[in-house]
Amino acid sequence: MTSIRHHISDDMLDAYRDGSVPHGFGVVIAAHLSLCDQCRARQEAQDMVGGAFLQRAEGASLRPDARERMMAALDLPQPSPPPRASGVFPAAVMRELGGRPPRWRMLGGGIRQQILSADSDGSLRLLYIPPGKAVPEHGHHGRELTLVLQGSFSDSAGSFHRGDVETANAEVDHQPLAGDGPPCICLAATDAPLRFHALVPRLLQPIFRI
Amino acid sequence: MDDLSPQSRDLIAVRDSRDRAAFGRLFDHFAPRLKSMMLRGGLRDGSADDVVQDVMLAVWHKAGQFDPHRADAAGWIYGIARNRRIDLARRRPLAQPDDMPEIESMEPDAAQILALQQEVRHLSEALARLPLEQAEALRAAYFDDTPQSRISEATGLPLGTIKSRIRLGLERLRHELRKIAP
Numbered sequence: 001m002t003s004i005r006h007h008i009s010d011d012m013l014d015a016y017r018d019g020s021v022p023h024g025f026g027v028v029i030a031a032h033l034s035l036c037d038q039c040r041a042r043q044e045a046q047d048m049v050g051g052a053f054l055q056r057a058e059g060a061s062l063r064p065d066a067r068e069r070m071m072a073a074l075d076l077p078q079p080s081p082p083p084r085a086s087g088v089f090p091a092a093v094m095r096e097l098g099g100r101p102p103r104w105r106m107l108g109g110g111i112r113q114q115i116l117s118a119d120s121d122g123s124l125r126l127l128y129i130p131p132g133k134a135v136p137e138h139g140h141h142g143r144e145l146t147l148v149l150q151g152s153f154s155d156s157a158g159s160f161h162r163g164d165v166e167t168a169n170a171e172v173d174h175q176p177l178a179g180d181g182p183p184c185i186c187l188a189a190t191d192a193p194l195r196f197h198a199l200v201p202r203l204l205q206p207i208f209r210i
Numbered sequence: 211m212d213d214l215s216p217q218s219r220d221l222i223a224v225r226d227s228r229d230r231a232a233f234g235r236l237f238d239h240f241a242p243r244l245k246s247m248m249l250r251g252g253l254r255d256g257s258a259d260d261v262v263q264d265v266m267l268a269v270w271h272k273a274g275q276f277d278p279h280r281a282d283a284a285g286w287i288y289g290i291a292r293n294r295r296i297d298l299a300r301r302r303p304l305a306q307p308d309d310m311p312e313i314e315s316m317e318p319d320a321a322q323i324l325a326l327q328q329e330v331r332h333l334s335e336a337l338a339r340l341p342l343e344q345a346e347a348l349r350a351a352y353f354d355d356t357p358q359s360r361i362s363e364a365t366g367l368p369l370g371t372i373k374s375r376i377r378l379g380l381e382r383l384r385h386e387l388r389k390i391a392p
């Protein structure tokens with residue numbers, strides 16, 4: 001496991017735990033937890049507290065045939081398992097990709113992207129940035145979480161490698177620059193549509209969904 | 211592995227040899243507790259029974275991932291139940307981290323397993339010592355599994371107050387833990 005330096009914030013992890021995060025943030029956080037033993041351990045420690053409450057709980061009585069039905073259900077065939085991790089992509093990302101490799105769209109300058117989902121809750125996309133190239137400068141209406149899956153990028157907040165997450169809020173205007181080495185592949189989620197300063201006029205944003 | 215809780219031992223028997231009797235004991239122990247967790251989370255009686263079935267079936271199928279170095283049976287089963295409950299309330303299921311690698315090939319580390327069991331015992335003692343208000347805040351967040359925003363709506367307290375009560379509760383829990391296990 002590499003040394004991850006940029007983690008999920010407490011507030012964001014709380015929101016993931018209680019299920020109130022929008023879909024895209026959930027995928028980024030699940031992908032980070034797949035790569036980061038430290039945050040995974042934070043999660044598991046919380047489950048221990050929950051487990052202690054469960055252990056101390058007074059039981060409620062079940063339907064009389066509950067045990068019988070349970071034992072009979074053990075022999076039923078299992079539903080087919082969801083896609084597994086593949087290459088640099090954790091299982092949560094493979095699931096968004098429908099179990100297939102990415103189908104990139106060219107954005108210009110060698111930069112590619114695939115939008116995984118976009119709706120009123122925000123957007124989720126994969127970005128592919130060749131070494132030394134920059135993602136077009138953009139600001140956010142909402143927050144943005146960006147997780148590095150391959151290579152690295154850097155911006156005013158520091159440098160980010162595989163497993164690192166950058167959390168940017170509405171005030172930040174940033175221009176991530178891909179590092180040397182393999183192309184940077186990252187997973188980016190917003191909880192509001194992005195607004196770009198260049199490359200694509202804002203009027204077209206709803207059409208291009210970026 | 212005499213230091214394991216009976217439930218963790220049963221879960222390992224399910225994991226390693228698909229032991230149905232052990233699973234039956236786990237069901238007898240956890241199913242009524244899970245049902246009360248689901249009822250406190252706001253599910254109606256009939257659907258709570260169905261969700262408990264789902265959760266215990268997932269325990270049977272996912273037992274291969276249970277690792278006593280990382281969790282005890284109660285914490286591990288709680289995690290499955292928490293996810294199931296969350297997905298009932300969501301439009302799309304919450305994304306999940308990769309499965310932990312199956313651990314059949316790994317030699318168990320008795321010292322680490324023992325340390326974890328001890329921590330679980332200490333945690334339970336520390337919970338019993340918490341002041342009521344903090345114990346309630348933690349219970350609402352962990353056992354009732356109510357999102358913090360909904361606790362805030364239900365109690366009329368601002369979200370910040372809820373957050374700080376939960377944090378205080380956890381802080382106090384750490385403090386108690388240090389007293390029990392310095």
Ligand SMILES: [Zn+2]
Pocket residue numbers: 004006007008032036037038039040
């Ligand atoms: Zn982390």
